[in-house]
Amino acid sequence: MIQQFIDRMPKIDLHCHLDGSLSPATIRVLAERVGIDLPDDPKDLTAMLTAPEDCSSLVEYLTRFELPVACLQTAENFYTAALDLASDAASENVIYIEVRFAPLLSAHERLPADVVVRSVIEGLEEGKRRFGVKYGLILCAMRHHPHEMNEQLLPLAEKYLGSGVVALDLAGDEKGYPACKHHQLFADALKRGIPYTIHAGEADGPGSIWSALDLGARRIGHGISAKDDPELMKHCAAKGIGFELCPVSNLQTKAARDWDDYPFRLFLDEGMTVTVNTDNRTVSNTNLTREFTELDARYGLTTAEIERLVRTSAAVSFADDQLKQELNKAFDMFLAEYQSAEN
Ligand SMILES: [Zn+2]
Incomplete structure (x- = not known):
C-alpha cells in the first residue's frame, strides 16, 4: 500500500546534479555528437556511469562524472541533457525539480558560461512545456576554483534569477577546500539577493556545516555529519535549516557507514528540517521512488510522514510563494484522489 502511495505521489527533488543524472541512452547521443567513442556493450557503459553499491569512497564515486562532463561541452548537448532529465523526472511524477550543475566546468572561449546556462534553461523550459515538470536551476561554484573564477557566477545568477535560476551552491572537494575560502562569494550573493545552498557534512565533519552556516546558508547539501554534534542539530532545528x-x-x-549509522530518524526526532532527494540519478542508480522505498524498508514510513517530507521540500525549496502553493495543491489533489480510491 505504501509502495503505491510512493509510486503515485507528486514528488519534489531539491538536490539533483545534471551531469550525474543523464541516462545511458542520452549519453550515447551526446557522445556521438562530440566524437567520443563508447563501448558497445550496455553493461560496460553502465559501469562507466554508475558507481557500485559498495563504492569505496567519494573519490571513486566522482570518477563516474568524467564521461558526462566530457559530453557536456556544447550548447546543444546541454539542452538535450536538461530535457532528458526533465523527461526522466516526469516519468516518476516529479512535479518540481531543482537541477544543479557547475557551468564553469564546461565553459571555454567558444562556449561562454552564459550560453551554457541559457541552454540548460531552454532544455528545462521545454521539459516543463512537454512534461509539466516545474524547475529551478542552481549554479554550483566549485570549492577548488579560485574566487576570481567563481565570482563569474554572480552576474550570471543575477541575470537569470526569476527566469530559470533560483540559487547558487558550493560543490566539490569538501575536505581539501573549506567553505570559508569562499566567504566573499557568498557575502556578494547575499548583497545581491541571490539565495544559496552549500554542500557540507558529506565528506567532512560538523565543523564544515558550521562554516556553511557562518556563510549564511539556509540549506545544506547532505549535512550528514551533523549527527555527531548535538549542539549543531539543535541549532539547525531552531533555525529551520533545510x-x-x-x-x-x-x-x-560513505557519508554514513551503513543504514544503522544513517541519521534520517535522528534528524527528524531532533526536529530538523529534512528533505529527501536523489543527488545523482545515474551515478547512484536511483530516483525519488527508490529513495522513499529504501527509507520505508529501513524505517517503516507512514503516509503522513511521507506527506510531511514532500511538503517540507516545497517549503524550503527556492520556488516563489505562488509555486510553493501550487506544489502543495498538487499534493492535496493527489491525497483526495488516493483517499477516495481507498474507500
Ligand atoms: Zn550533491
Whole structure:
C-alpha cells in the first residue's frame, strides 16, 4: 500500500546534479555528437556511469562524472541533457525539480558560461512545456576554483534569477577546500539577493556545516555529519535549516557507514528540517521512488510522514510563494484522489 502511495505521489527533488543524472541512452547521443567513442556493450557503459553499491569512497564515486562532463561541452548537448532529465523526472511524477550543475566546468572561449546556462534553461523550459515538470536551476561554484573564477557566477545568477535560476551552491572537494575560502562569494550573493545552498557534512565533519552556516546558508547539501554534534542539530532545528538528504548516494560515498549509522530518524526526532532527494540519478542508480522505498524498508514510513517530507521540500525549496502553493495543491489533489480510491 505504501509502495503505491510512493509510486503515485507528486514528488519534489531539491538536490539533483545534471551531469550525474543523464541516462545511458542520452549519453550515447551526446557522445556521438562530440566524437567520443563508447563501448558497445550496455553493461560496460553502465559501469562507466554508475558507481557500485559498495563504492569505496567519494573519490571513486566522482570518477563516474568524467564521461558526462566530457559530453557536456556544447550548447546543444546541454539542452538535450536538461530535457532528458526533465523527461526522466516526469516519468516518476516529479512535479518540481531543482537541477544543479557547475557551468564553469564546461565553459571555454567558444562556449561562454552564459550560453551554457541559457541552454540548460531552454532544455528545462521545454521539459516543463512537454512534461509539466516545474524547475529551478542552481549554479554550483566549485570549492577548488579560485574566487576570481567563481565570482563569474554572480552576474550570471543575477541575470537569470526569476527566469530559470533560483540559487547558487558550493560543490566539490569538501575536505581539501573549506567553505570559508569562499566567504566573499557568498557575502556578494547575499548583497545581491541571490539565495544559496552549500554542500557540507558529506565528506567532512560538523565543523564544515558550521562554516556553511557562518556563510549564511539556509540549506545544506547532505549535512550528514551533523549527527555527531548535538549542539549543531539543535541549532539547525531552531533555525529551520533545510537538510537535503540523499540517502542512496550518502551510503555510497560513505557519508554514513551503513543504514544503522544513517541519521534520517535522528534528524527528524531532533526536529530538523529534512528533505529527501536523489543527488545523482545515474551515478547512484536511483530516483525519488527508490529513495522513499529504501527509507520505508529501513524505517517503516507512514503516509503522513511521507506527506510531511514532500511538503517540507516545497517549503524550503527556492520556488516563489505562488509555486510553493501550487506544489502543495498538487499534493492535496493527489491525497483526495488516493483517499477516495481507498474507500
Ligand atoms: Zn550533491
